[in-house]
Amino acid sequence: MKINKFFLGGAFILAAVVYLIASSTQANAEYFLTVDELNAEGASAVGKSLRLSGAVIADTIQYDAATLTLTFEIAHVSGDNKEIEAQGGLAEVLYQAVNDPSRQRIRVVYVGPKPDLLRGEAQAIMTGKLGEDGIFHAEELLLKCPTRYEEAVPEQASNN
Amino acid sequence: MFAEFGYGVLLVSFIVAIYSGVAAVYGAVNKSAPLVESARRAMLLTFPLISIAAAALIYLLVTNRYEVAFVYEVTSRSMPTYLKITAWWGGQAGSLVFWSWLLAVFTSAVTLRKWDRDIEFLPWVIMVSAITLTFFLGMSIFFENPFARFWLVDGNVLPSMFAPANATVFTPQDGQGLNPLLRHPGMVIHPPMLYLGFVSFVIPYAFAMAALITGRTDDRWIRITRRWSLWAWLFLSFGLVLGGRWAYDVLGWGGYWGWDPVEIAAFMPWLTGTAFLHSVMIQEKRGLLKHWNMILVILTYALVIFGTFLTRSGVLSSVHAFANSPIGPFFMGFVTLTLVASVALVIWRWPILRSETEMKSMLSREALFLLNNLLFMSILVVCFWGVIFPLISELFTGAKVTVGPPFYERATAPLFSSLLFLMAVAPLSAWGHSTLQTLGKAIWKSTVAALVVTVAFYFTYTQNIGALVGFFLIALVLFATVHEFWRGTRARQKAQGENFLTALSRLMERNRRRYGGYIIHISMALMAIGILGIEIFQKETQGTLAAGEQLNIAGYTVEYRELASWDNQGEGVNYTRAVVDVYENGIYLGQLNPRIDYYFDSQQNMTIPGQRSTLRDDLYILLVDWQPVSTIGATFKIYVNPLVNWLWIGSLLFLAGVIFAAWPDRDPSEEPARRSVARDSRQPSAAD
Numbered sequence: 001m002k003i004n005k006f007f008l009g010g011a012f013i014l015a016a017v018v019y020l021i022a023s024s025t026q027a028n029a030e031y032f033l034t035v036d037e038l039n040a041e042g043a044s045a046v047g048k049s050l051r052l053s054g055a056v057i058a059d060t061i062q063y064d065a066a067t068l069t070l071t072f073e074i075a076h077v078s079g080d081n082k083e084i085e086a087q088g089g090l091a092e093v094l095y096q097a098v099n100d101p102s103r104q105r106i107r108v109v110y111v112g113p114k115p116d117l118l119r120g121e122a123q124a125i126m127t128g129k130l131g132e133d134g135i136f137h138a139e140e141l142l143l144k145c146p147t148r149y150e151e152a153v154p155e156q157a158s159n160n
Numbered sequence: 161m162f163a164e165f166g167y168g169v170l171l172v173s174f175i176v177a178i179y180s181g182v183a184a185v186y187g188a189v190n191k192s193a194p195l196v197e198s199a200r201r202a203m204l205l206t207f208p209l210i211s212i213a214a215a216a217l218i219y220l221l222v223t224n225r226y227e228v229a230f231v232y233e234v235t236s237r238s239m240p241t242y243l244k245i246t247a248w249w250g251g252q253a254g255s256l257v258f259w260s261w262l263l264a265v266f267t268s269a270v271t272l273r274k275w276d277r278d279i280e281f282l283p284w285v286i287m288v289s290a291i292t293l294t295f296f297l298g299m300s301i302f303f304e305n306p307f308a309r310f311w312l313v314d315g316n317v318l319p320s321m322f323a324p325a326n327a328t329v330f331t332p333q334d335g336q337g338l339n340p341l342l343r344h345p346g347m348v349i350h351p352p353m354l355y356l357g358f359v360s361f362v363i364p365y366a367f368a369m370a371a372l373i374t375g376r377t378d379d380r381w382i383r384i385t386r387r388w389s390l391w392a393w394l395f396l397s398f399g400l401v402l403g404g405r406w407a408y409d410v411l412g413w414g415g416y417w418g419w420d421p422v423e424i425a426a427f428m429p430w431l432t433g434t435a436f437l438h439s440v441m442i443q444e445k446r447g448l449l450k451h452w453n454m455i456l457v458i459l460t461y462a463l464v465i466f467g468t469f470l471t472r473s474g475v476l477s478s479v480h481a482f483a484n485s486p487i488g489p490f491f492m493g494f495v496t497l498t499l500v501a502s503v504a505l506v507i508w509r510w511p512i513l514r515s516e517t518e519m520k521s522m523l524s525r526e527a528l529f530l531l532n533n534l535l536f537m538s539i540l541v542v543c544f545w546g547v548i549f550p551l552i553s554e555l556f557t558g559a560k561v562t563v564g565p566p567f568y569e570r571a572t573a574p575l576f577s578s579l580l581f582l583m584a585v586a587p588l589s590a591w592g593h594s595t596l597q598t599l600g601k602a603i604w605k606s607t608v609a610a611l612v613v614t615v616a617f618y619f620t621y622t623q624n625i626g627a628l629v630g631f632f633l634i635a636l637v638l639f640a641t642v643h644e645f646w647r648g649t650r651a652r653q654k655a656q657g658e659n660f661l662t663a664l665s666r667l668m669e670r671n672r673r674r675y676g677g678y679i680i681h682i683s684m685a686l687m688a689i690g691i692l693g694i695e696i697f698q699k700e701t702q703g704t705l706a707a708g709e710q711l712n713i714a715g716y717t718v719e720y721r722e723l724a725s726w727d728n729q730g731e732g733v734n735y736t737r738a739v740v741d742v743y744e745n746g747i748y749l750g751q752l753n754p755r756i757d758y759y760f761d762s763q764q765n766m767t768i769p770g771q772r773s774t775l776r777d778d779l780y781i782l783l784v785d786w787q788p789v790s791t792i793g794a795t796f797k798i799y800v801n802p803l804v805n806w807l808w809i810g811s812l813l814f815l816a817g818v819i820f821a822a823w824p825d826r827d828p829s830e831e832p833a834r835r836s837v838a839r840d841s842r843q844p845s846a847a848d
Contacts, residue, residue: 020570020574023570024542024571029563032559063785066704068702113782117341119764
């Protein structure tokens, strides 16, 4: 009897937590895509909540301060960490991505203050939606500049 | 010279740590007191040894020895000396040494305590600490060596500890320097605070393992480590808050917490640690939940190592992640091994961890504590699910799917609300048995008061249902907790004939843990006010202004005056600073100076908001852009963050509460908690 009481209470809480997790996951899941994958999906991806990452191309960055509208293009970067490692690390992969004109690219629009870390060869990780215009409308923009954090070999090396 | 020396000392401490662990186990198994004593002294020796290695590293950092790869990565000539010292934990290799050093500090402190009553724990505590220390030192020595130097071999530069054949040392002119975003006082203290919290949870875990191995599974290990756990919890909490404050001050997105995987990685041990702090009380008072406490302390330890690992593995995409590193798999292996070994110990000792009494009433204090534990674990499960969901979904569906902040907010909001409710109710319930009637009697006044406050809020502040529920719960916690102080003090006044203040201070002093806990509850309610405020009521606006033009938001008027830009060559920074006047309903309040710092060496901007903070709201102004040629126009983004100050006020009160609770009693042998309510209803355990 006593055990039942506690057991019921516990089961109720468990069910509630499972429901919370399941429903919240469903409501808020974002598909993590690379530029290639997004372009492959094309129109079927329009309107879905997505998480997109790619390498920022320096000379496409435009900022209209009056409307706080930031636009830039990103180039495809693999989403697989092992692959990135195999190709010499994130910094190297980003460098190659922006300097390879054959890579797929996509245009991004973001409204808000220009992030401090935004620059060429940064990795942009964004959440947002693909518009019907084929432009990715980012709601959230994270940037990672791997070279700023760790780099094993100094640049002077190439001069020697 | 210093690099080789430092590395050598590190190597010696590695060997000493191994010796200490082996000697401790051997001594315990063969009942050789001298051997255990030798293990203890060896453990004590690791502290000065690692300190010397750390001193060598700091010397290299402050003297610009850029031939050392780590020094090159984290410092540059333009950095002030104090930042060069704190760069010790600014990069991966150094932070691992820092971890080891902290662990050596704590284990030394713990081996110096009086062991007479629990000498059988000593060798096993040493063993667990030694294994952990050996692991971290090993990572430093074999994989992430902070003393490795650059060598020039055939025109290529290689980082290596030992000179390759035909190599000369290569010394770069200047280092890369610390990311300017990290050059902030909050960022200087935030990592070590988190680490302090992380590392000090090793000690309760070590005692728990010792209790399992020796079979002395009464609450002795809990009593010994109670203060350790509290301090660990304090540091961890403070580290989390500092991180939030840093984000608020520096990152310029008007927020403090982004549910980033690494933030969550630091938050998860906090959740289990908090659950642990509560549930050990049930074991002390009622002899219940012994299995559960073991599992909690093991989980906390595992999550601490897991958290250290998450930031380094590159498994998750996060702004916090260091570059990928070979040590990821070793961390995973270490977590798995210790987890399996600890759980095996618990299963082995399962029979003697049985509860001494039964839980009877659903509304008893112990049942409500258990519920609190379940809620904390539920939040943990939500967090864990969110963190590993991308990995799971990729494994099963092939598509990488992530969940963002809305997931966490939605899934945890009901859980946090339930915790608030429990925080109000649980302290009023009695050990052993409570009924709805007794509880209702204790809480009805507070409920009425909280309802009155909520109605007042409805008419004056907001009609948002979620916010009103939140405010009601917060008010309930505040009233119920303050009422507890009031009741206790009045009772004491009557019994002892003291005046109110004497009675209050004596009451609190005699029950440090209980009233410290209540202070913490109040602080949590205050922090909840701030979180509600910024989450629900944040307002923002933006615009480009010419000098003399204004922007209006939430009763504030912001008028742009002027802009100045200048270089500081010594620090390698360009400052662009705007001057704006702030008015509220036409009354001049003062000037704010949002600015952008541009660091030449790292080519990076840093946006410093202009902030005006009051108890009602924060005005938070960001300078977004300006016209470089003429300084006529500048663009601003302005946030109004209502009530957010209560988050920081609550944090300070929280610190006070934990320190009050953890402060040593005047006479440690007379522990007031033991004399209280439940003594008689509890069967004495065999070892007590």
